[in-house]
Amino acid sequence: MDKIRALQYFKRAAELNSFSLAAKEFDVPPSSVSRRVKDLEQVLGFELLKRSTRHVSTTELGQVYYQMITEVLQKLNEADELVSHRMGVIEGKIRISALPGYGARVLAPVLRRFRQQYPGITLELNYSDQVVLLGQDAVDIAIRVGAVVEERVIARHLTRSSFKLVATPELLAQLQATYGKEKLGFEELKTCPCIQIRSPRGLIDWWQQEDDDWQKIPISPVLTCNDSETILDAVLAGEGLLISALWEVQEALASGELVEVPTEKPVSYGKIPEVDLFILYQQGKYQIPKIKHCVDFLIRHLGDKPPV
Template sequence: MDRMRALQYLLKVADTLSFSQAARAFDVPASSISRRIADLEAELGATLLHRTTRAVRLTEIGALYVEQVRAGMSQLREAEELLGLRSATPSGTLRISAMPSYGQLLLMPALERFSDRYPDIVLDVHLSDALVDLGRDQVDIAIRGGRQPQARVVARKLDSHRFVLVATPQYLAEAGTPENIEVLLHHRCLLYRGPHSLIRWQALTAEGWQELPTVPAFICNDGAGLMAMVLRHKGIALLPGWSVAGYLQRGELVRIELAEPVSVSRAGEGGIYLLYQAGRYQVPKVKVAVDFLLAALSQPD
């Protein structure tokens, strides 16, 4: 039995809880996936998966086994890539995950310059708001906004994640500039839809944080789409400061200052973080990418 292949199949089934999805990932029949894992179970003398006609899930011992296998496979990949230390030229595929808006606006221009400097590195960029597990998802570098992560990763702050209310001068000339949240609620509010729900605005009032009962004039799950509507004078949006800085400097947008702070979260502004696993920094392609992106994207608070 090809133990390595069986383990790869097992990890994919554990991630997807589906033989058919795992089969599509490896471009093999689902029966091959099932048979290889069954052979592995027989060799180990343990049941790793509960199978029914409708679902598949890990057994208790299967979950523990998968956790150890995943760690071992990650170490094996790192050991193989460390062989590249003998080469003076960083190379290989570099997998990067980033938030769509940040990726399109700031990361991609930086990666164009990075690619010119390191042509032997193949960039595999995935733009998504979905959270990633660097080890499980085989991602070398992730860029995410929020509070500083605590577990198992190195987090280097690139920028603040402060949200600001903005609109065009034309919109404000026609609709007026709100000075408090009561007036704001009568304006056309453009809202962002996150991966799981609509992102409601929060205001810090004298009574504490409260969710604003805005009636959305427009909703979009794409930051570029939301920005386009703001620039077409369609209303007021609450956007990250890093995404609107250029528009504010050019006078295309105006920042709206209210008596009460407004944000998308009650937890504070957070930051934009570049994330990577400490052990992976020894791999040449990861090291040069981390160093380059920190120099290209880091902003003073």
């Protein structure tokens, strides 16, 4: 029995709660994963996974065993990757996870230049709002809001962005004429057509800053959505107002397709006036040339810029 492969299969099946999903990652039949794990259980003399028709989960001993082997397998993988790279040759796959809007509009053009400089690199991009665990998920580098620090994970600040309330020039002019005022206040925002973002944790509320406190605005959304492209299309079509991080709407503001909506008091979502982005990676993987060069390239081109 190839024990290392069996351990790898068990680890991913335990994390994904599925033989079929683990098999898909390793590009093998689900029966291969199941059989290798069964062989491992026979060697150990105890059951690692509880099986049902559509789901697997760790037994009590299986969870203890998983925790003990995870760091060992991680170090083995890092060692294999490190010694497999010849000095001065940057090649191989890099898996990157980023927020959808930031990934498509800001990160992608920079990564295109990175690949031009290092043509031996293959990029696997995943744009998602879901929280990733670098020690478990198939991700080498993540770009996320906030420094979500796991053990042995480095979080380095990239940039800071403000939030903007935006609309098409035509919709803004219409609303200003309807309410008879240039700056919209709390009462006007309650009745304006709005587009509301839905995150994995639920709908993102709108807030108005009141001195050192925040007041929730009970908006009336005409559209709620979790897809950044659909949301941007809707606001560009004049369907409603949108609160967004600047990186989502910066191009549309520059072109004049959208304008910032003047308000009597600052508005935002999440009770924060601005947001910080961090690049996350595992400490050990930074020794691997392809990861180090990619992280350094992204920080050089995206990081340490003045807040916008």
